[in-house]
Amino acid sequence: MDGNVNTLLWPIIVYSGAVLLLAASLLVISYFLGQRHEERATGLPYESGIFATGSARVRFDIKFYLPAIFFVIFDLEAVFIFAWAVAIRETGWAGYIEVLVFVLVLLAALAYIWKIGALDWRTKPARKEA
DSSP states (O other), X not given: OOSOHHHHHHHHHHHHHHHHHHHHHHHHHHHHHSXXXXXXXXXXXXXXXXXXXXXXXXXXXXGGHHHHHHHXXXXXXXXXXXXXXXXXXXXXXXXXXXXHHHHHHHHHHHHHHHHTTTTOOSSSOOOOOO
């Protein structure tokens, strides 16, 4: 390194001090200028126009999670395909064959989860032995 450690660290220290001072000052100002009211419904949980009833520890069926997980998995793959599309001229035919294999693996995974009934929203999915 060309410079002394102290000359390299002072901007970070000044920036961190400024951030802490700004955050503390905003908290103090909001405390003094903020509204204070103690009505009966102030501390009650409220979401989407409906007051909460019952326990927050409700178990959801797995059928609600599976489509979300599959969406995240297959949506993430779109990022890789987009990156390939941006660099298609540099990758040439080798890149084309690689992305073709990648898409075929994705289609095989989609066919597999379709075959085992993971996308089926009936009450009890009929699973077939593979």
